[in-house]
Amino acid sequence: GAVVSQHPSRVICKSGTSVKIECRSLDFQATTMFWYRQFPKQSLMLMATSNEGSKATYEQGVEKDKFLINHASLTLSTLTVTSAHPEDSSFYICSARVILWGQGKETQYFGPGTRLLVL
């Protein structure tokens, strides 16, 4: 199946700094990627939809100036948490939209996630 990677897998930073998380589709091109956030013992919350070559679409309540998304190529989307604070500590997960050609279906494949801890 399609493989999606994330880097770094975990990061610890000081409050006030910015952190960039990369999401790559390794063996396919993804025109659309998604970013999610998951707090402990909770479900995934969709943050934004990232489209290659255009601005990301953010879900209601997600600050676009705080969570900068760039999808500059068909295999890479980045999420930058700007001026991170302890409440931004979470598990950030990306996914890539995959079209299953010949089956008339599409789905999403997820990355392994990035654990962010802001001190």
Place this chain on the structure above:
Amino acid sequence: DAKTTQPNSMESNEEEPVHLPCNHSTISGTDYIHWYRQLPSQGPEYVIHGLTSNVNNRMASLAIAEDRKSSTLILHRATLRDAAVYYCILRGGATNKLIFGTGTLLAVQP
């Protein structure tokens, strides 16, 4: 977005079949039914999805009710590695988004 309802948790014994139910009474005609599972500290893993007909793949089977208001994910022989949170999600035909609910935590006993 149409919502799904799943039991919070279920238990199964190893080597036995598991039937994970999902209710989606407000499903629309263009909504696909997707199932994902998530192990602790990992990203979700695609399991299966379908629209109207039952679906089978190497991981599981998806049984969709005739009125499409409910579906059941079937794991034919549970193993310890199947212990995870299973999410049933509706994806609208007009949108690519997956909106996750709370899912079912499946425990598998040896």
